[in-house]
Amino acid sequence: MSQFYRRLPRLQYFLPKTLDEALSFLKEHKAAARLFAGGTDLVPQLKKRETDIPLYLVDLKGIQGLDAITYDEVAGLKIGPLATISAIATCPFVQDHYPSLFQAASSMASPQVRNRGTFAGNICSAVPSADSAPALLALEASVRLLGRKGEREVPIGQFFTGPRKTVLEADEMLLEIGVPSPKPGSRGVYLKLSPRHSMDLAIVGVAAVGTCEDGMCKDIKIALGAVAPTPIRVPAAEATLEGKRVTPGIIEEASQKAASQCSPIDDHRASQEYRRDMVYILARRALNRVLVQ
Amino acid sequence: MKEYTVIGQRVPRIDGREKVMGQAKYAADYSLPGMLFCKVARLPVAHARILNIDTSKAERLPGVKAVVTAKDFNGWTWGFMANTRDEPPLAMDKVRYYMEAVAGVAAIDEDIAEEACDLIKVDYEELPAVFDPEEAIQEGAPVVHDYRPNNVSVEYHWNFGDVEKAFAESHLVREDRFRTSRATKGYLEPPASLAWYDPAGSITVWAAKQSPYFHYRHLAACFGLPLSKIRVIQPFIGGGFGGTKNDSVAGDFCAVLLSRMTGKPVKFIYTQEEELTVSKRRHSMIVYNKMGMSKDGLITAIQSRVIADGGGYTAVSPLTMYLTGCCTPLPYRLPNYKYDCYRAFTNNPICAAMRGHGVTHTRFACEIQMEMMAEELGIDPVEIRMRNAIDNPKPGEIYRTINDMTLKTCGIKEAIQTLVRDPLWAQKDEAPKQDGSVSYGVGMSATSYLGGARQLGHQSCAATVRICEDGTVNLITGATDCGQGSDTVLAMIAAEELGVRYQDIDFKMVDSAYTPVDPGSYGSRVTVLAGQAVQTAAADAKKQLLDILGREWKVNPGEIEIKNAEVYHKSNPSRRIPFDKLAKIACYSGSGAVIIGKGYSGYGIEPLGFENGRGNAGTSFSFTAQTTRAGVDMETGHVTISDFVIAHDCGRPLNPIGAESQNEGGAVQGMGQAIYEDFIMDRGKTLNPTFLDYKMPRSTDVPNIKVIDIITDDPDGPFGAKEASEGSHVSAPPSVVAAIHDATGIWFKEQPVTAEKIVKGLKEKGKWPR
């Protein structure tokens, strides 16, 4: 009868030592097994009985090497499934080449949660307000998934299918997040609006990446979090700017388009109207930071 | 001025080491062999008639040892006053708020107890419900309690002077509607207790209570036992702030009864979400305030009509509504005053006391309205306050408010003047007003709070000071430190009065089998009243010691002094012995002696009229003036508070670290209420019962805080002390809202002033860019 956070349900805990072990376990048990990275999303969900209770928790933390973060100019950035949010926020490659990812990582939760939680877990739980998602969308990242049918690469824009829903099959796991090398001269930013100065979920998140060359806007990508069933790109706003001369008027127009393209909900965190208004404000700020300042 | 050796020193907390080392044990940390776990089953509807409760499935679950429902309590109910005992331990005929308790389960572990709760089947008929306090008191609204068919749980109608005449003669009259937040205490330790019902007929509990002796009376009454058989042992308390931990909760009664039924010790611990959903919270109040002013800005009259959302039961609210009304004549002179309040029963969770109890609602309304009127009259925020503020009475004189509250000291004018000289205010016009989209503003408030609160019934505190033969001292009181630092202050008072060192005092926490009865921690009463008891007890012990030494030394005991644990002859200071020697001489005098000093408090025994609003609700009154600097993002509405300066008259800070941190904590909690905190409700259901979504300020939100002491040395307090723990909670919201007004040009009258409300306000004024 009670609907409060409960003690954890009884589960079997499995700690594979290799990827193969993990994958064959997934293959055998499918939806009865759940992958467990930092647990900062999964554990509260299990305690709240908000998710199907699996029979098995498959803890990835026994497998060596899954926490790697690597970078080279050709291949870009590769983030392993156990790379923590803290590791990403403090990684020099990220700080130097992907400011929007750095800003997203540092805006999340608290130091304790950042030390445990992962980017992989953040995307796989697929909540609309996930902070890493807009930045990854704007950077046109892709994810490498490994499962029974083999390996596939999915652009992040096709990964989310609804609130808490992704294209992941029951026996698949996310093996890597890949982010292409930044285009020369490009800039990026992630802006998060939340009530307090820390430890809040985003009311609105806006990421923008793009280049301004000789006053002309190029390769502009704008993504929004917390204002639609999934994190989204806003193509109409991008099209307004792409290849055009950067003026206050055009930034204004693109920001208005971003606000009109989203479909926020009314809930206890914020009203629909406020969320939409804030998409406009944050998009305008983000575009100014990327294209003007 | 008297020289003190302990009072006024920055001493470490008496419990600091244990707490920092993680050694302090809280109620949930206690366990006994064979102990069972109790969980409370609750009904997820806001208003329903209970038709049947079937516990058979739960009882059959392996590991379940007993299940209780309302019938096992034989119709017993409890409450603050004889005519408001409307709350049963478990819901009887109906549930009146969402997740009200209907059954308690004892099982061999917590998982089984939780599972058993799922198996309890309640047949019920949902009833029409009411959630808005203004709707609740309209004719025809669903009735929450049959004994109050109009849903008015408490009402007072007080009238002092002639407000109508005063309004008619005023130069300016204003009426506004204000609303305060649905705030909660936000302590880290939710309710918990370990209970043991000894089959021989006595109850022992280790319970998280800031008023253990209220619980002691509740248990005696509920279980029909004499008080001598009730033993409440107080562990360390993880925060109180009033309300829930002054009272008992469903888990307390269930755990004791389940222990009686099973013969085993039973422990319960609420989850934080359970606490945030069902525990007592602050009232949200609607204040219709009307104020009159002369041309020069002198307040001529105030009329407040207050409608409070009380939730499903009365709890301590007769006191809440009293405090909400009685302090309006402070800190400004007020010649005419009318107060009409209605506390409505609704199908929301129960509302009760919280830090800044009562006063915070009406003071917020009056403070903001006064500034709005000053603005209309072209009078500056400092000037309007100085013109109206009460003067500090001369020594021996008394200021009497229109409702017969009496002040012997009042530092409000000095506090305001101190803030005016402080750089935050003095240089506010030189500081930047705008930086990008952020506008900055500075606001001020001036407020008061009562110390040494009194209500009805047993109000006194008592203490004994026991001298050990080696010169160390056991301090035994009935007072409970729920985190505010009172154990430290009481030890300092004992040390100062006795003449020993602070570290010589050992403080014993409440064990109702041995310590004296005491109302506990609320109403900023511990330092004032338990402090007086300790001072008296220490003086008594000292007298006994000196009498013995006087006989030894063949001198008048009045000739001997004790200071810093040294005992000496006043006119011949070279004649001296260390205190431990004195203790030994005294304890071994004759064939052995017992040196125990005792004392109890006696301040505040004048009559107090709940019905007419006359009299002192406190022993003395603190005064607080506060300035706030805030930055408001004019596009997003996001507020950043960068500075608080608090000038606080607590009479005399006995432990300066404690007084400072209480001021800081109170102001930060008040800031939460002003801009962040609110329970979001949907038909009685709390939508944000977690600290992720119920927004208390975090360390990253806290401004720089400067606390300045205004010393007034009140004659009715130990070493001049008044209160220091609630004043800044009252001063913070109006000061923050005034700063937001200075930044935005808008007066916000509803707490919390969230970013979203600010954007809405800016839009209405055409000041928002889209």
Ligand SMILES: Cc1cc2nc3c(=O)[nH]c(=O)nc-3n(C[C@H](O)[C@H](O)[C@H](O)COP(=O)(O)OP(=O)(O)OC[C@H]3O[C@@H](n4cnc5c(N)ncnc54)[C@H](O)[C@@H]3O)c2cc1C
């Ligand atoms: C107090 C608090 C504050 C928070 N604040 C924020 C915030 O500000 N912003 C924000 O975006 N989030 C926030 N979160 C949510 C959470 O911390 C993040 O989403 C975090 O990134 C989740 O990572 P994790 O490793 O803990 O995931 P887990 O909880 O371990 O997993 C989450 C989900 O992903 C699945 N999963 C994990 N790894 C894989 C994989 N390799 N392949 C396939 N599936 C996988 C799991 O099965 C599970 O369904 C907060 C959480 C808490 C408790």
